[in-house]
Amino acid sequence: MYTNTRFGELMKGIPRGMFERLVKKHQADKYSKGFRCWDQFATMLYGQMTGSQSLRELELSFNSHEGHHYHLGTRAVRRSTLADANNKRDVALYESLCQQLLQRARGQVKSQVTNMLYLLDSTPVPLKGLGYDDWAANGHRTPGLKVHMILEANQYVPTYAGITPSNINDIDDARQMEIESGATYVFDKGYYDYNWWHRINEEEALFVTRAKHNAALNLVNSLSIEGCADHILSDEAVRFKYRRPGGGRINQYRAALRRVIVHREDHDTPLVLLTNDFVRTAEEIAALYKQRWQIELFFKWLKQNLKIKRFLGRSENAVKTQIYIAIIAYVLLWLYRKAEGTGRSLTDCARLLASAAFQRPRSEYSIWKRRQQQREELLALQGNLI
Incomplete structure (x- = not known):
């Protein structure tokens, strides 16, 4: 009886029908000449999981498992054909695929978690x-691209991803994001836009962020910090002082804000937080902002375990394709780990797929179990003869 390889199980996270509908929508296979988008995707995903350093290495490694290609619905690849596909095949297909997969992951998290906690940040490439x-030379001090993401902190899975030139500010991309009612958003000073905060508040969502030192705020009243830990210095209700902060701008945020000031042992100045959450305690607000560090660790994991630092092509389309497939690989790995149910860490799952992508674990376990039974039966028979 046929059983799936580990890589085959990983790819089950992408329904083939959904993939083909997106291919048809973007007309991505129009000039495929036999090398379809599914072939490109399977090969590039394999390259992500195995850490291929070059097109030559990817070609040799993937084609060495030609016997498994049939069950994946793909075929052997030539590096020149793959290079052409990465350079010329519109990245919009993989952007759409990535967004649909992120929405699926978000749905799974929402079915298990009641209080969604989203961490926002970006990382340069x-x-x-x-x-x-x-x-890629766009006048920024770091030429290249920027990957913007939202990470759901409870399940450690991204729910949004966007790629922009490195000179695009974080807040410019954030304005395109969907705001989810009832969720909590945690972000740093890169998302400093009072009107965007107003939009979050109007959508009945919550946010926690750092205040700039020059923020003009009027004190409304002081809130009690009795019973709070020593690192909570103050808890206050405040309002913005100016309706027109300058430059012809109008500040739409007229509701009260909460200002929590937190002592930091490793800094001379305290941490000043602003939030529209008046329900959680001051300690909980401080702890929420501390969790923002998780998205920094997420970016570090992504760059250490997947291929978004060294690229198999130098065109804009090839680079973006590789980045989107890297994010897809992470979500598929997250889904694979949940389906496997062994309790392995995400890093262990990634290492296992890197070293044994085309092993069939169920078949191997069945063979081992049958041999154990035969050994036990033989030992029992020898015991009876004695």
Whole structure:
């Protein structure tokens, strides 16, 4: 009886029908000449999981498992064909696929978690040199791209991803994001826009962020910090002082805010937090902002375990394709780990797939179990003869 390989189980996270509908929508297979989008996706996903350093290495490694290609619905690949596909096949297909997969992960989290906690941040992808300078030099101090993400902190899975030039501010991308009622958003000073905060508040969502030192705020009243830990210095209700902060802008945020000031042992100045949450305690607000560090660790994990630092092509389309497939690989790995149910860490699952992508664990376990039974029967028979 046929059983899936580990890589086959991983790819089950992408329903083939959904993939083909997206291919048809973007007309991505129009000029495929036999090398379809599914072939490109399977090969690039394999390259992500095995850490392939070059197209030559990916070609040799993937084609060495030609016997498994049939069950994946794919075929052997030539590196020149793959390079052409990465350079010319519109990245919009993989962007759409990534967003649909992130929405699926978000739905799974919502079915298990009542208080959704979203962490917002971005990470730079530096690109400099021959081939990159033609399109990545945008006047920013770090030429290249920027990956914007929302991470659900309870389940440690992204629910939004966007790629922009590195000179695009975080808040510019955040304005395009959907706000979920009842959720809590935690972000740093890169998302400093009072009108965007107003939108979050109007959508009946919560936010926690850092205040800038020059924020003009009027004290409404002081809240009690009795019973709070020593690191909570103050808890206050405040309002913005000016309706027109300057530059012709109008501040739409007229509701009260909460200002929590927190002592930091490793800094000379305290941490000043602003939030529209008047229900949680001051300690809980401080703890929420501390969790923002998780998204920094997430970016670190992504860069250490997947391929978003060294690229198999130098065109803008090839680089973005590889980044989106890296994010897809992470979510598929997250789904694989949940389905496996062994309690392995995400890192262990990634290492296992890297070293044994085309092993069939169920078949191997069945063989081991049958041999154990035969050994026990033989020992029992020997015992009876004695």
